[in-house]
Amino acid sequence: xxxxxxxxxxxxxxxxxxGLILLxxxxxxxxxxxxxxxxxxxxxxxxxxxxxxxxxxxxxxxxLDKNDKRAARAQGYVSAKDWKPVREKLAxxxxxxxxQTPAATxxxxxxxxxxxxxxxxxxxxxxxxxxxxxxxxxxxxxPSESSGSMINQTASAAFNRQIPETLSPSADLELLCESNxxxxxxxxxxxxxxxxxxALQGWVKKESVSTELTEDxxxxxxxxxxxxxxxxxxxxxxxxxxLKILNDDKRCLRIDGGSKGSSSGGKQYYVTCGGSxxxxxxxFFDKADAIVQTPLKHPEPFDETSSRRLCEAAIKESASxxxxxxxxxxxxxxxxxxxxxxRFVWQTFSAKNSYGLxxxxxxxxxxxxxxxxxxxxxxxx
Numbered sequence: 001x002x003x004x005x006x007x008x009x010x011x012x013x014x015x016x017x018x019g020l021i022l023l024x025x026x027x028x029x030x031x032x033x034x035x036x037x038x039x040x041x042x043x044x045x046x047x048x049x050x051x052x053x054x055x056x057x058x059x060x061x062x063x064l065d066k067n068d069k070r071a072a073r074a075q076g077y078v079s080a081k082d083w084k085p086v087r088e089k090l091a092x093x094x095x096x097x098x099x100q101t102p103a104a105t106x107x108x109x110x111x112x113x114x115x116x117x118x119x120x121x122x123x124x125x126x127x128x129x130x131x132x133x134x135x136x137x138x139x140x141x142x143p144s145e146s147s148g149s150m151i152n153q154t155a156s157a158a159f160n161r162q163i164p165e166t167l168s169p170s171a172d173l174e175l176l177c178e179s180n181x182x183x184x185x186x187x188x189x190x191x192x193x194x195x196x197x198x199a200l201q202g203w204v205k206k207e208s209v210s211t212e213l214t215e216d217x218x219x220x221x222x223x224x225x226x227x228x229x230x231x232x233x234x235x236x237x238x239x240x241x242x243l244k245i246l247n248d249d250k251r252c253l254r255i256d257g258g259s260k261g262s263s264s265g266g267k268q269y270y271v272t273c274g275g276s277x278x279x280x281x282x283x284f285f286d287k288a289d290a291i292v293q294t295p296l297k298h299p300e301p302f303d304e305t306s307s308r309r310l311c312e313a314a315i316k317e318s319a320s321x322x323x324x325x326x327x328x329x330x331x332x333x334x335x336x337x338x339x340x341x342x343r344f345v346w347q348t349f350s351a352k353n354s355y356g357l358x359x360x361x362x363x364x365x366x367x368x369x370x371x372x373x374x375x376x377x378x379x380x381x
Contacts, residue, residue, distance in 0.1 A: 012046065015039030123179025130175055130185065130209040131217070132167040135227040137209070139165040139202035143182035150202045165200060169222045170256040173209060181206050191222075191256050193278045220246045220254040223271070234260050234269070241290035242271045245283050249297030251275045251339060252283065273298070273339060281339020299341035299369035307335065307373075311345040311365035314375040318363075324352040341369035348380060 016039040022032030062080030063069040069080075119125065122143060141147040149164035156163045167173070172189035186201040188194075221242050225235045242255045251273070258271030267284035274280055283298050290296070301307075316322045332348030345365040352358050360380045367373045 012039040012042030015042065120177035120179075120184070123177040123182075123184070126175045126178045126183065128175045128211055130173045130183075130211045131169050131213070131222075132171060132173070132204070133169070133208055133210045135166075135168045135224045137167040137204055139167060139200065139204055140182070141202065143179040143184070143203050147203070150200075165202065167204065167209075168256075169217065169224055171195075175209075175211075176201070178206065183209060185209065191274050191278075191280075192254055193274075216243065219243060220252075222254055222256050223258060228259075230260060237287050237290050238269055238271065241269055241285045241296065244290060244296045245271060245273065245285075248295040249273065249283065251279075251281075251298065275339055279339055283340075298339055301337040301341050301343045302367045302369055302371050304335055304343070306371070307343050307345050307365070307367040308333070308347075310367060310371070310373045311347050311363060311375065314365060314373060315347065315349055315363050315377070318375060318377055319351045320354060321352050324358070326350045343367045 015035050019032045019034075019036030019039060022028040022035065025032075058064075058066045058069040061069065062084075139150045141150055152163045152165045167185075167187075170191050171187050172192075173185040174188050175183055175185055177184040182203045183206045184201070184203050187199050190196075216239070221239070223242065225239055228235065228238075230238065238258055238260070242258065245252050246255060252275065254274045255271045256274060258269065260269055267286050267289070269286065269290075270282045270284045272280055272282055281298060283296070285296055312327055315327070316325050319325050326349060328348045328350070332346075334346040336344045338344070343366070345363075345367065347363045347365065348360060349363065350358050350360045361377050362380045363375055363377045365373055365375045
């Protein structure tokens with residue numbers, strides 16, 4: 001959009017604002033209507049000029065035409081100078097692809113090899129799924145060490161220092177391009193769930209990714225034990241226990257991490273399971289649990305009826321005037337269980353305060369698998 005066209009649009013917008021203000025005053029209403037209509041016409045004219053001369057405006061910015069400018073924007077380029085070498089490289093790759101396609105030979109559809117239709121600014125297009133072969137695989141800006149590591153902006157801001165982007169076997173990858181022993185990848189999932197946008201895209205060494213799953217990964221174990229700071233004995237028991245959990249606990253779909261650390265029950269190991277819908281929960285175990293025939297899985301939640309009674313009793317114990325407590329049994333009750341065996345009970349109730357005023361409250365009771373409970377109460381607005 002040229003300077004004159006932009007000026008017309010700007011003045012038209014100001015005219016609309018002034019016209020709308022004048023409509024409030026009865027004596028100026030006719031002038032306000034006239035000014036608003038003329039300003040709307042000015043906006044229409046400015047957009048008409050822009051559409052009619054869009055190619056000229058694009059050339060003034062250094063692009064070939066409006067379509068070239070749109071293609072640059074779609075690829076994330078604002079400057080025509082930065083876009084020019086990328087455009088030339090894409091055209092070169094397209095010409096190579098066309099030259100390599102036999103003109104007179106038509107193969108049956110089912111016999112054609114699967115090829116990527118993607119055009120690469122650097123390197124040759126490839127396709128397929130992959131995962132990182134280990135933890136902490138560095139992600140680079142280009143297909144060389146000299147291109148530098150990509151920076152995790154969110155983590156760097158949180159810790160006030162530069163933290164590079166890395167990949168682990170927990171990330172699902174799609175292959176994009178290949179050049180000089182490096183591959184360009186984009187993260188399509190993390191721990192079995194869609195990635196947080198924008199999806200990470202960068203270059204890694206070709207040798208650091210794999211297109212084939214290991215036997216453990218096929219069973220759902222994606223944790224890289226070799227990179228964990230553990231003794232060989234601990235790694236062995238954690239692996240055996242993790243595979244046992246994946247077999248025994250149907251809610252545990254994959255395991256991406258764990259550690260050695262005691263729980264309240266004295267268990268020395270735990271792994272983090274990923275369930276359906278992105279649910280995460282820990283399963284604790286010890287060496288004996290890992291090797292005995294008894295199924296190894298998350299603890300069962302405490303009985304719902306008993307949990308509800310515990311919560312109602314805790315509400316009355318917490319009330320200043322227990323005799324005035326009125327439990328909203330039908331409409332004010334809800335419960336949910338979690339992978340670690342804990343159960344949440346939500347219960348609304350009303351009770352009178354010291355001034356005799358009846359108020360409504362929301363109680364949240366947390367009941368552990370062994371029947372222990374905690375309660376928090378807040379006034380319901």
